[in-house]
Amino acid sequence: MQLSLFLNNPVVSAGSPLTGTVSLTLDEPTSIDDIYVRFKGISFTARIVNNGQTTYRVTERHSHADIITSLFDQPRGTFLPPGEHILLFTIQVPVYSECTCLAHCDQYSQFRLSRWTCRHSGVDVGLVRTGLPPTCHASRSMYVDYRLVAAVDRPGIFKWKKSVLSTVTLVPATLVHSSSLLYDRDSRNLVEVYKTVVLSAKCDKLPEEYFVQGALPKVSGLKKLISFSSKHTYVDVPMEAEMILYNNGEASIGEHLPFELYISVQVDDISRIVGIVNIKLTSIKVSLRSETSCYAQKHPNSSSDKTILFELNKLDIPLTPEKSEGRAPRFRIDDKVFKAIELGNNIVPDFDIMSFRHHHKICVAVGLSFNDGGTRAVEISHAIIINSGIDYDLDTNMLLPPRYQMADYKYEYDNDRFKTDEEEDFFD
Structure with missing residues (x-):
């Protein structure tokens, strides 16, 4: 037989x-x-x-x-x-x-x-x-x-x-109600996440009258002492990284990941940085991290897997601030290097079974240089829901x-x- x-x-x-x-x-x-x-x-x-x-x-x-x-x-x-x-x-x-x-x-x-x-x-x-x-x-x-x-x-x-x-x-x-106004594959509902970092930059000698409220502050420590006796001034550059995710932070297998990426220099007016700090994009890496845990409380037992979706190094792209009123100078990054990032077809969608959980996070690492100096890294991440792209309508x-x-x-x-x-x- x-x-x-x-x-x-x-x-x-x-x-x-x-x-x-x-x-x-x-x-x-x-x-x-x-x-x-x-x-x-x-x-x-x-x-x-x-x-x-x-x-x-x-x-x-x-x-x-x-x-x-x-x-x-x-x-x-x-x-x-x-x-x-x-x-x-x-x-x-x-x-x-x-x-x-x-x-x-x-x-x-x-x-x-x-x-x-x-x-x-x-x-x-x-x-x-x-x-x-x-x-x-x-x-x-x-x-x-x-x-x-x-x-x-x-x-x-x-x-x-x-x-x-x-x-x-x-x-x-994915269980959905297609008749609901919340169900819209082309939804533009946004999820925004911010991260503040402070990086230092070497610039030409700045007069003392520059350092007023709302301008870039002087660095502290050794670099501050160097600023007194050199032809250069070291300043702190407080920056805010901003990630905008569309569709309520959801994405489907095989689709493009809808997001935008910005940095903002936290000064009260663009004139505070023009001619002082020239910013260039030197690298960018976008990765999807999957985290699996069989118990997320007292006794964690988890595994993590990272998939690189996009990566470019050795870039030399000047960033130009957007025209904006009433906000800090804002630089868009993503449109300088890609139009869209496609999620692969080998991703396991999110799920929860009692203590067994499988979730995702989108992580972005950006390399920046100030005044042609060394590269400084800015990292930002946010949870994202990955679904299969197959919907079951509970109404029909x-x-x-x-x-x-x-x-x-x-x-x-x-x-x-x-x-x-x-x-x-x-x-x-």
Whole structure:
């Protein structure tokens, strides 16, 4: 007996059909009880906790989907003739997670059990409807995994079951109300974040009458003493880095990251810096940091991964202040080096499962030089929500058109790397 499984779409979105073929080849007439496929998804986390007296391992398991579809339309015990038998299957991947543990967060927080495994009952099913989480493998102790198993059951006590499995990459759907005014893919709602830094600059000798309220202040310490006896003056340059994120700080896989980047010199008038401080852009790096944590409070156990989205070094780009009234001189940076930054297709979207959390942050490092001096770094970052770009409309109970082709989704992982014997029984 030979059994094989083929998936038409090993990358599937929540709410879409998962289709494929099961092939059963028999060398002789064989009695069959059932032929079926089973789609199951779980999440697992583990952490080591030390309470000051003992050290113990805390695990958390959740079952998010478990669908069994029989492909055998004959009575149990029917003999199938020798040869190849082709069976087609379709499994409708759910939109919602079957796990109802979010309805029991109070118990979870109160008892801090060393082992939490979700249990389903007819009483609590559907109390909390959350979206199916994405495939994610942060480490051997933090992952969300989906598998499809094809199996053949044979009658008799000693007739063992034949099975074969395949991993499935699941892309989640964002639950939205398309009729709501808040749902707008082209929303221009802004999220602004600021960071203040003070850098020093060497400039030509400045007269004492320059240093009034609202102008650049003199530096302190050794450089201040040097200023008295040299042909140059050292000044502090208080700057404010500004990042503007569009769409309420949300972005979708495969789309352009909508943001702008500015710096402002904190003086009361542009005349306080013109001819004194000439600013150049020397480098810029934009990165996306993903942070995965299986417990974010007393006993952190997290991993972090950084993806560089854009980087340029050895630049020599003069920055010109924008015309503005009633505000500090403001310099725009992003439009000098790129028009847009595209998010890749290998990003795992944000999700939360009890203590298992996967979030993102956009980080920008800018290199600046004053009066052709050395490069000074300014860094600014902000949390950003990455969704899959696939929306499920709660008003019509339908998937909305995806924002990219599913075939372009490239999040992959090494199956062998994440095999764990201890958790295999959770798939059974």
